[in-house]
Amino acid sequence: MLFPARLRICCALAALATALGCGGRFMARRDRAPFRSAIEPAATAGQLVFHGDAPVGRNRRLLDELAAQRTVIADRLALPMIEAPVHVYLYADESTYHREMSARFPNFAGRRALFVEDRGELAVYAHWSEQVADDLRHEVAHGHLHAASAHLPLWLDEGLAEFFEVGAARRGFNRPHVDYLLGQLDAGGWQPNLARLESLANAADMTRLDYAEAWLWVHFLLESEGNMTTVLTDYLAELQITDAPVPLSAHLARRLANPEAALVEHLRNVGQAF
Ligand SMILES: [Zn+2]
Structure with missing residues (x-):
């Protein structure tokens, strides 16, 4: 059985070793159960709810910057400020992240970070790395954008995320x-x-x-x-x-x-x- 709603996935271009396109709209099987319950909330910042075992709590400056993106995006684009939560699943261990992403999103295996909009829930998946700030700025920008604008065309969604990922x-x-x-x-x-x-x-x-x-x-x-x-x-x-x-x-x-x-x-x- 397929999900009745569209599942949309995007990811940072930098996440691609081959530098090819990275997101997609596709239908996913219902039996791929969400695994949020396996990861307890670790921190919050504005609309962002962080899960996972990465040391996010030690980088409050990054968390606050990511939360502040919502205001930056709303101001630059004259979009409304929406209160919808964006869940960020951040893994300390890269191999654990890739194993779980491969199981849940096999069409997007190997990507360093993902944004997923699934039946109204906004979620970011990433692992800790030297590029984590850029990855999170890109994916969280997708989250803020999707919360505020329901019908963004694909090219504009990615163009805006690329724009806001640099800080x-x-x-x-x-x-x-x-x-x-x-x-x-x-x-x-x-x-x-x-x-x-x-x-x-x-x-x-x-x-x-x-x-x-x-x-x-x-x-x-x-x-x-x-x-x-x-x-x-x-x-x-x-x-x-x-x-x-x-x-x-x-x-x-x-x-x-x-x-x-x-x-x-x-x-x-x-x-x-x-
Ligand atoms: Zn993207």
């Missing part, structure tokens, strides 16, 4: 994405195409380039000059009342003669500025 102090700037995109652009291996990104329905189809381009559109909308932020916030407001809004690419086409050319110009500008 508020860096204002979304992701140097690896910039270098990768500039390299692909100059090698003739990439031209931006927002309508193509919008057509992606399965995160398994998203490549490293797609993640980087999704991040760039978000950075362009939130950080470039010309008050482009309202294009994104108006779109997100529309998403609050319909799951089939006018695509963001159509809004941009009304605003700019050539949105893709403006995006490339933004990429070259930030590549030189930082």
